[in-house]
Structure formats: structure tokens, C-alpha cells
Amino acid sequence: MKTENKFDLPQGTLDLLIMRVVALGPIHGYAIAQRIQQMSREALQVQQGSLYPALHRLEYKELLASNWQPSETGREAKFYELTAKGRAHLKAETENWKRLTDVVGLILKGTLEGLS
Numbered sequence: 001m002k003t004e005n006k007f008d009l010p011q012g013t014l015d016l017l018i019m020r021v022v023a024l025g026p027i028h029g030y031a032i033a034q035r036i037q038q039m040s041r042e043a044l045q046v047q048q049g050s051l052y053p054a055l056h057r058l059e060y061k062e063l064l065a066s067n068w069q070p071s072e073t074g075r076e077a078k079f080y081e082l083t084a085k086g087r088a089h090l091k092a093e094t095e096n097w098k099r100l101t102d103v104v105g106l107i108l109k110g111t112l113e114g115l116s
Contacts, residue, residue, distance in 0.1 A: 014046065014054050015063075016097060019082060019090045022064060028077035029055055055080060063089050 021027065021035045032055075033046040058064040063086035071077035082090065 009044075012093075014050060015058060016090070016093050017044075017046075018051070018054055018058065019063065019086060019093075022080050022082050023087070023090055026079040026081045028071055028079050030077075032080070058086070062086075 017036050018032055021032050021039070024035075027035065029048075029051055033048070033051050036044055036046050055064065055066075059066060059080075062083055064080045065083050066078045066080045068076050069079050071079075
């Protein structure tokens with residue numbers, strides 16, 4: 001995943017973002033990458049070399065299911081959707097992420113206040 005500032009996302013973050021997008025409804029891989037870019041206000045750009053291995057990994061873990069169907073262009077594409085296990089995992093990971101960012105925010109705020 002590339003960003004304008006070229007920072008690396010923490011391990012597992014791409015999986016979380018993919019599952020969040022797929023939770024909105026069945027979607028194919030290329031559209032997932034576009035949606036992440038749009039939702040991040042163009043700050044995140046998912047490369048195919050990161051996206052498709054993540055999709056395969058999520059499918060292998062049975063967090064996503066897929067089937068082939070015609071896309072908006074009329075060509076067949078693999079559409080992904082969350083499984084029940086995926087919905088539960090997304091909920092738990094979203095809660096964990098919120099707790100982690102709150103705690104990191106507290107530490108960073110405390111560190112910056114202590115330095116000034």
C-alpha cells in the first residue's frame with residue numbers, strides 16, 4: 001500500500017480496510033482498491049501486488065467468500081463478500097483498532113506535552 005507520504009501500514013491494517021469495504025456489499029478486487037482510495041480521500045493507494053494476496057489470505061481464513069459474476073463492464077469478475085465469521089472478525093478488529101489508536105494518541109499527546 002502506498003500513500004503520498006510513503007509510510008507503511010501496520011501489519012493487518014490492509015486486511016481490516018479490505019473487510020470494511022467489502023462489508024458495504026459484494027465488490028470485485030479492482031473496485032475495492034478504488035473504494036479504499038476514495039474513502040481515504042486519495043491518501044491510500046492499494047497496489048495489486050498487496051491487494052490480491054490479502055484477498056486470497058482473507059478467503060483462505062474464511063473471512064471472505066467469493067463468486068464469479070459479470071462486472072459493470074460486462075466481463076466476469078470475482079466478487080467478494082464477508083462471511084459470518086468475517087463480520088464477527090471485522091467487529092472485533094475494529095474495536096481493537098479503536099482502543100489501540102486511543103491509547104497511542106494518549107501516549108503521543110503526553111509525550112508532546114512533556115517536551116514543550
